[in-house]
Amino acid sequence: MSHSYQSLEATLHDQFWASEGPAVELEFLRIFLSEFPGLSLEIGCGSGRLLLPLLREGFLVEGLELSEEMIHLLEKSAANENVHARVHHGSMEQWITDQRYQSITLPAFTLQLAENPLAVLQHLSSLLVNGGALYVTNFIPLAEIQGELPENVWYEDHRITLADDSTAIMSTKHQIDRLSQRLVREHHYQCFDSHGMLDNEFHSQQKLQWFYRVPWKKMLEQAGFAIVRQYGDFDLKKKSLNHSQILTTFARKKC
Ligand SMILES: C[S@@+](CC[C@H](N)C(=O)[O-])C[C@H]1O[C@@H](n2cnc3c(N)ncnc32)[C@H](O)[C@@H]1O
Numbered sequence: 001m002s003h004s005y006q007s008l009e010a011t012l013h014d015q016f017w018a019s020e021g022p023a024v025e026l027e028f029l030r031i032f033l034s035e036f037p038g039l040s041l042e043i044g045c046g047s048g049r050l051l052l053p054l055l056r057e058g059f060l061v062e063g064l065e066l067s068e069e070m071i072h073l074l075e076k077s078a079a080n081e082n083v084h085a086r087v088h089h090g091s092m093e094q095w096i097t098d099q100r101y102q103s104i105t106l107p108a109f110t111l112q113l114a115e116n117p118l119a120v121l122q123h124l125s126s127l128l129v130n131g132g133a134l135y136v137t138n139f140i141p142l143a144e145i146q147g148e149l150p151e152n153v154w155y156e157d158h159r160i161t162l163a164d165d166s167t168a169i170m171s172t173k174h175q176i177d178r179l180s181q182r183l184v185r186e187h188h189y190q191c192f193d194s195h196g197m198l199d200n201e202f203h204s205q206q207k208l209q210w211f212y213r214v215p216w217k218k219m220l221e222q223a224g225f226a227i228v229r230q231y232g233d234f235d236l237k238k239k240s241l242n243h244s245q246i247l248t249t250f251a252r253k254k255c
Pocket residue numbers: 004005043044045046047048049050064065066067070090091092093107108109110113
């Protein structure tokens with residue numbers, strides 16, 4: 001079994017996201033970074049899907065990323081676009097620095113990949129100035145919870161045509177533990193050339209957990225954060241958070 005965010009999982013990451021439409025999360029990051037200005041750190045910045053547009057718009061954001069391949073892709077894109085990007089290699093569980101950030105962002109459900117999310121929040125709090133701000137987006141895997149996606153069965157998750165007319169397919173199967181709110185997803189990536197011949201493939205496994213609203217609030221409090229505001233399903237107009245599958249939280253480190 002391979003580690004996540006290597007090989008085809010890294011090179012196809014942004015293109016699979018793009019196939020779902022424009023990056024709606026950018027708007028929420030802009031609101032957050034405007035409300036809490038100053039140097040920010042994006043945890044799990046990947047190949048720069050969110051970081052690079054924010055840098056181009058003049059926001060002061062650095063990145064932290066575990067996968068060297070993702071960092072390499074980010075640096076290549078930054079060089080092509082003539083953007084200066086400062087990206088640190090390390091893990092959200094333990095990376096340390098003398099720098100203290102005004103804010104930290106965990107977009108794209110990255111906290112859910114952590115084995116111990118409370119310990120991560122406590123650690124990240126130590127990288128923030130007093131009163132510093134935190135942005136986190138979490139999701140609840142409703143299709144898996146409700147059985148719309150059957151367990152242990154491969155299904156085609158994404159299919160895209162690349163610029164050279166080749167086809168990339170991501171297939172997924174999962175195992176779910178509803179009691180402990182943990183999900184294991186296996187991903188199989190395949191690239192076919194323009195004649196339909198298999199060119200390259202890659203297999204990965206991802207373990208994630210999800211948090212319901214009340215325990216999530218408690219976890220934040222336990223890590224020393226107070227919620228400032230929350231949004232549901234990347235919808236600025238949505239009044240109630242009930243039944244939201246995606247929860248975006250702005251919080252502040254208590255002094
Ligand atoms: C869902 S992707 C999001 C990437 C990017 N933020 C985006 O929205 O395109 C999660 C990213 O977190 C990184 N990651 C996973 N575990 C990590 C850890 N412990 N510390 C730092 N980064 C991690 C992965 O390598 C991957 O690039």
